Amino acid sequence: MYILSPSILAADFKELGKEIQTVDKAGAQYIHIDVMDGEFVPSISLGMPVISSVRGTTKKVFDVHLMVDRPERYIQEFVKCGADIITVHAEACTHLDRVIQQIHDAGARAGVALNPATSLTALDYVLDKVDMVLIMTVNPGFGGQKYIPSCTDKIKKLRHIIEDRGLAVDIEVDGGINKDTVHTVLSAGANVIVAGSAVFGEGADEKVREFLEIMSGYGKIQK
Ligand SMILES: O=C(CO)[C@H](O)[C@H](O)COP(=O)(O)O
Numbered sequence: 001m002y003i004l005s006p007s008i009l010a011a012d013f014k015e016l017g018k019e020i021q022t023v024d025k026a027g028a029q030y031i032h033i034d035v036m037d038g039e040f041v042p043s044i045s046l047g048m049p050v051i052s053s054v055r056g057t058t059k060k061v062f063d064v065h066l067m068v069d070r071p072e073r074y075i076q077e078f079v080k081c082g083a084d085i086i087t088v089h090a091e092a093c094t095h096l097d098r099v100i101q102q103i104h105d106a107g108a109r110a111g112v113a114l115n116p117a118t119s120l121t122a123l124d125y126v127l128d129k130v131d132m133v134l135i136m137t138v139n140p141g142f143g144g145q146k147y148i149p150s151c152t153d154k155i156k157k158l159r160h161i162i163e164d165r166g167l168a169v170d171i172e173v174d175g176g177i178n179k180d181t182v183h184t185v186l187s188a189g190a191n192v193i194v195a196g197s198a199v200f201g202e203g204a205d206e207k208v209r210e211f212l213e214i215m216s217g218y219g220k221i222q223k
Contacts, residue, residue, distance in 0.1 A: 001222040002186075002215040004208060005030035005063045005172065007196030009045060009143045016050070017057040019200060026208035029222050030063040030085070032174070032194045034143075035078075037068040040092050041141035048074075048081040055082035063192075065113065065174065067140045068092060072099045079106040087111030087134045087172075090122040100129050111172065115139065116148050120158055128167055132192065133158060137185070138175030143196040147176030152188050159189025179210065186218045 006028050011019040020031055033051060038044040051062065064083040068074065071088040072095070078086055086103045090112050093099045103110035113134035114122060123133060135155050138145040155171060162169050172192035173185045182193060193215065199207045212221055 001191065001220055002218060003029045003170070003192045003222050004211050004215065005032040005192055005194045006199040006204070006208065007032040007034060007143065007174070007194050008200070009034045010196035010200040012200070013046075017054050019204065020054055020057050020060075022204050023199065023208050024058045024060050026205040027212050027221075028060065028199075028208050030061045030192070031058060032196075033062055033064045033083075035064060035066050035068055036141065040069045040089065041067040043141050048077055051078070051083065052081040061085060063087070063111075063172075063194075065111075065134065065194075066092075067113075070094070072102055075099070075102045075108075076106050079103075079108045083108055085109040085111055085132065087113050087132065089113045089115065089140075091115055091118055096122075097126055097129070100126055111170075113140075113174075114154075116151055116154075120154060120161065123158075123161075127161070127165065127169060130169060132170040132172050134172040134174055134194075135190070136175055137173050137177065137181075140175070145176055147178075147181040147184070152184055155185055155188035155190050179214065182211065182214055186215065191219075 006023045036045040061084045109131040111132035137151040173190040174194035178198040
Protein backbone atom coordinates (compact mmCIF):
# COMPACT_ATOMS: atom_id res chain seq x y z
CA MET A 1 0.00 0.00 0.00
CA TYR A 2 1.27 3.46 -0.89
CA ILE A 3 1.25 6.29 1.61
CA LEU A 4 2.11 10.01 1.39
CA SER A 5 3.64 11.66 4.45
CA PRO A 6 4.09 15.42 3.89
CA SER A 7 6.95 16.79 6.00
CA ILE A 8 5.81 19.80 8.01
CA LEU A 9 9.40 21.03 8.15
CA ALA A 10 8.54 22.94 4.97
CA ALA A 11 5.18 24.23 6.27
CA ASP A 12 4.40 27.76 7.43
CA PHE A 13 4.83 27.34 11.20
CA LYS A 14 2.63 30.25 12.12
CA GLU A 15 -0.25 28.45 10.35
CA LEU A 16 0.81 24.92 11.27
CA GLY A 17 -2.64 23.59 12.23
CA LYS A 18 -4.17 24.89 8.99
CA GLU A 19 -1.29 23.56 6.90
CA ILE A 20 -1.79 20.09 8.39
CA GLN A 21 -5.53 20.26 7.73
CA THR A 22 -4.90 21.21 4.10
CA VAL A 23 -2.76 18.13 3.38
CA ASP A 24 -5.10 15.96 5.48
CA LYS A 25 -8.18 17.01 3.44
CA ALA A 26 -6.26 16.54 0.18
CA GLY A 27 -5.70 12.87 1.09
CA ALA A 28 -2.27 12.55 2.74
CA GLN A 29 -2.40 9.56 5.09
CA TYR A 30 0.48 10.50 7.40
CA ILE A 31 1.89 13.76 8.74
CA HIS A 32 5.70 13.58 8.87
CA ILE A 33 7.16 15.42 11.85
CA ASP A 34 10.92 16.02 11.96
CA VAL A 35 12.42 16.44 15.41
CA MET A 36 16.03 17.71 15.34
CA ASP A 37 18.17 18.12 18.42
CA GLY A 38 21.16 20.17 17.25
CA GLU A 39 23.44 17.23 18.19
CA PHE A 40 22.65 14.28 15.97
CA VAL A 41 21.97 16.81 13.18
CA PRO A 42 23.20 20.41 13.01
CA SER A 43 19.78 22.04 13.18
CA ILE A 44 17.04 22.29 15.84
CA SER A 45 13.40 22.06 14.73
CA LEU A 46 10.54 21.38 17.14
CA GLY A 47 9.55 19.16 20.04
CA MET A 48 6.74 17.84 22.22
CA PRO A 49 4.80 21.08 22.89
CA VAL A 50 4.37 21.75 19.17
CA ILE A 51 3.30 18.16 18.48
CA SER A 52 0.78 18.25 21.36
CA SER A 53 -0.66 21.53 20.18
CA VAL A 54 -1.35 20.30 16.62
CA ARG A 55 -2.47 16.77 17.62
CA GLY A 56 -6.08 17.94 17.80
CA THR A 57 -6.08 19.39 14.28
CA THR A 58 -6.15 16.00 12.51
CA LYS A 59 -6.83 12.31 13.04
CA LYS A 60 -4.13 11.33 10.53
CA VAL A 61 -1.12 9.26 11.59
CA PHE A 62 1.67 11.28 13.19
CA ASP A 63 4.86 9.88 11.68
CA VAL A 64 7.56 11.23 14.00
CA HIS A 65 11.17 11.09 12.81
CA LEU A 66 13.59 11.58 15.68
CA MET A 67 16.90 13.01 14.48
CA VAL A 68 18.02 12.90 18.07
CA ASP A 69 20.96 11.36 19.93
CA ARG A 70 20.01 8.66 22.46
CA PRO A 71 16.29 8.82 21.58
CA GLU A 72 15.47 6.26 24.29
CA ARG A 73 15.29 9.23 26.69
CA TYR A 74 12.14 10.58 25.00
CA ILE A 75 10.06 7.68 23.60
CA GLN A 76 7.29 7.72 26.21
CA GLU A 77 6.90 11.47 26.01
CA PHE A 78 6.55 11.47 22.23
CA VAL A 79 3.87 8.80 22.40
CA LYS A 80 2.07 10.80 25.09
CA CYS A 81 2.04 13.93 22.94
CA GLY A 82 0.55 12.05 19.97
CA ALA A 83 3.14 10.11 17.96
CA ASP A 84 1.70 7.03 16.20
CA ILE A 85 4.96 5.98 14.53
CA ILE A 86 8.35 6.74 16.03
CA THR A 87 11.40 6.39 13.83
CA VAL A 88 14.84 6.45 15.43
CA HIS A 89 18.21 6.49 13.71
CA ALA A 90 20.30 3.31 13.91
CA GLU A 91 23.33 5.64 14.18
CA ALA A 92 21.88 7.36 17.26
CA CYS A 93 21.14 4.23 19.31
CA THR A 94 23.70 2.23 21.29
CA HIS A 95 21.06 -0.46 21.94
CA LEU A 96 18.83 -0.32 18.89
CA ASP A 97 16.97 -3.56 19.66
CA ARG A 98 16.03 -2.23 23.10
CA VAL A 99 14.80 1.11 21.70
CA ILE A 100 12.56 -0.69 19.18
CA GLN A 101 11.08 -2.71 22.04
CA GLN A 102 10.62 0.49 24.04
CA ILE A 103 8.64 2.10 21.18
CA HIS A 104 6.35 -0.93 20.91
CA ASP A 105 5.91 -1.11 24.68
CA ALA A 106 4.85 2.54 24.64
CA GLY A 107 2.12 1.65 22.12
CA ALA A 108 3.56 3.10 18.90
CA ARG A 109 4.77 1.60 15.64
CA ALA A 110 8.56 1.49 15.31
CA GLY A 111 10.73 2.69 12.46
CA VAL A 112 14.49 2.67 12.00
CA ALA A 113 16.18 5.30 9.84
CA LEU A 114 19.50 4.95 8.04
CA ASN A 115 21.65 7.86 6.87
CA PRO A 116 22.82 7.73 3.26
CA ALA A 117 26.27 6.40 4.29
CA THR A 118 24.93 3.69 6.62
CA SER A 119 24.83 0.13 5.32
CA LEU A 120 21.68 -2.01 5.29
CA THR A 121 23.61 -4.51 7.40
CA ALA A 122 22.73 -2.30 10.41
CA LEU A 123 19.23 -3.84 10.05
CA ASP A 124 20.24 -7.50 9.83
CA TYR A 125 19.11 -8.46 13.33
CA VAL A 126 16.20 -6.04 13.78
CA LEU A 127 14.40 -6.03 10.44
CA ASP A 128 11.83 -8.56 11.64
CA LYS A 129 11.06 -6.36 14.67
CA VAL A 130 10.28 -3.06 12.92
CA ASP A 131 7.21 -1.75 11.15
CA MET A 132 9.09 0.58 8.84
CA VAL A 133 12.58 1.40 7.59
CA LEU A 134 13.30 5.00 6.66
CA ILE A 135 15.95 5.32 3.98
CA MET A 136 17.29 8.87 4.17
CA THR A 137 17.85 10.08 0.63
CA VAL A 138 19.67 13.24 1.81
CA ASN A 139 21.92 13.76 4.80
CA PRO A 140 19.44 14.62 7.55
CA GLY A 141 19.22 18.06 9.08
CA PHE A 142 17.67 20.34 6.48
CA GLY A 143 14.79 20.38 4.04
CA GLY A 144 15.16 21.39 0.41
CA GLN A 145 18.26 19.30 -0.40
CA LYS A 146 18.95 17.26 -3.53
CA TYR A 147 18.20 13.53 -3.74
CA ILE A 148 21.39 11.41 -3.43
CA PRO A 149 21.34 8.96 -6.38
CA SER A 150 23.29 6.18 -4.61
CA CYS A 151 20.26 5.70 -2.34
CA THR A 152 18.27 4.16 -5.20
CA ASP A 153 20.30 0.97 -5.10
CA LYS A 154 19.89 0.80 -1.33
CA ILE A 155 16.08 0.99 -1.63
CA LYS A 156 16.12 -1.77 -4.27
CA LYS A 157 18.30 -3.99 -2.10
CA LEU A 158 16.12 -3.42 0.96
CA ARG A 159 12.92 -4.27 -0.96
CA HIS A 160 14.62 -7.44 -2.14
CA ILE A 161 15.66 -8.42 1.42
CA ILE A 162 12.16 -7.71 2.81
CA GLU A 163 10.54 -9.87 0.14
CA ASP A 164 13.15 -12.58 0.49
CA ARG A 165 12.52 -12.80 4.23
CA GLY A 166 8.72 -12.63 3.77
CA LEU A 167 8.35 -9.57 6.00
CA ALA A 168 5.69 -6.84 5.98
CA VAL A 169 7.93 -3.84 6.55
CA ASP A 170 7.24 -0.47 4.93
CA ILE A 171 10.03 1.37 3.16
CA GLU A 172 9.84 5.12 3.70
CA VAL A 173 12.06 7.56 1.82
CA ASP A 174 12.83 11.11 2.89
CA GLY A 175 14.80 13.91 1.30
CA GLY A 176 14.75 15.55 -2.12
CA ILE A 177 11.57 13.78 -3.20
CA ASN A 178 9.71 15.68 -5.91
CA LYS A 179 7.55 14.78 -8.89
CA ASP A 180 10.62 13.47 -10.77
CA THR A 181 12.54 11.62 -8.06
CA VAL A 182 9.34 10.05 -6.72
CA HIS A 183 9.29 7.80 -9.81
CA THR A 184 12.85 6.68 -9.03
CA VAL A 185 12.07 5.70 -5.43
CA LEU A 186 8.71 4.09 -6.26
CA SER A 187 10.30 2.00 -9.02
CA ALA A 188 13.04 0.99 -6.58
CA GLY A 189 10.47 -0.30 -4.05
CA ALA A 190 9.65 2.50 -1.59
CA ASN A 191 5.99 2.69 -0.50
CA VAL A 192 5.92 5.55 2.04
CA ILE A 193 6.84 8.87 0.49
CA VAL A 194 7.96 11.88 2.52
CA ALA A 195 7.96 15.21 0.73
CA GLY A 196 8.41 18.63 2.31
CA SER A 197 9.38 21.43 -0.03
CA ALA A 198 7.67 19.71 -2.97
CA VAL A 199 4.33 19.84 -1.11
CA PHE A 200 4.13 22.87 1.20
CA GLY A 201 3.89 26.41 -0.14
CA GLU A 202 1.42 27.64 -2.73
CA GLY A 203 -1.22 25.00 -3.66
CA ALA A 204 -0.25 22.29 -1.16
CA ASP A 205 -3.62 20.55 -1.65
CA GLU A 206 -3.09 20.26 -5.40
CA LYS A 207 0.46 19.00 -4.88
CA VAL A 208 -0.74 16.27 -2.51
CA ARG A 209 -3.29 15.16 -5.11
CA GLU A 210 -0.60 15.12 -7.82
CA PHE A 211 1.71 12.96 -5.67
CA LEU A 212 -1.15 10.55 -4.90
CA GLU A 213 -2.03 10.36 -8.57
CA ILE A 214 1.57 9.45 -9.46
CA MET A 215 1.71 6.90 -6.63
CA SER A 216 -1.53 5.27 -7.73
CA GLY A 217 0.25 4.32 -10.96
CA TYR A 218 2.45 1.99 -8.89
CA GLY A 219 -0.19 0.26 -6.76
CA LYS A 220 -3.00 0.65 -4.25
CA ILE A 221 -3.12 3.87 -2.24
CA GLN A 222 -3.90 3.43 1.46
CA LYS A 223 -7.24 5.04 2.33
O1 LIG B 1 14.17 14.80 7.36
C1 LIG B 1 14.26 15.80 6.72
C2 LIG B 1 15.48 16.60 6.80
O2 LIG B 1 16.37 15.99 7.64
C3 LIG B 1 13.09 16.28 5.88
O3 LIG B 1 11.92 15.54 6.18
C4 LIG B 1 13.37 16.11 4.44
O4 LIG B 1 14.56 16.70 4.09
C5 LIG B 1 12.18 16.57 3.60
O5 LIG B 1 12.40 17.75 3.04
P1 LIG B 1 12.45 17.94 1.47
O6 LIG B 1 11.30 17.14 0.92
O7 LIG B 1 12.29 19.40 1.32
O8 LIG B 1 13.78 17.40 1.00
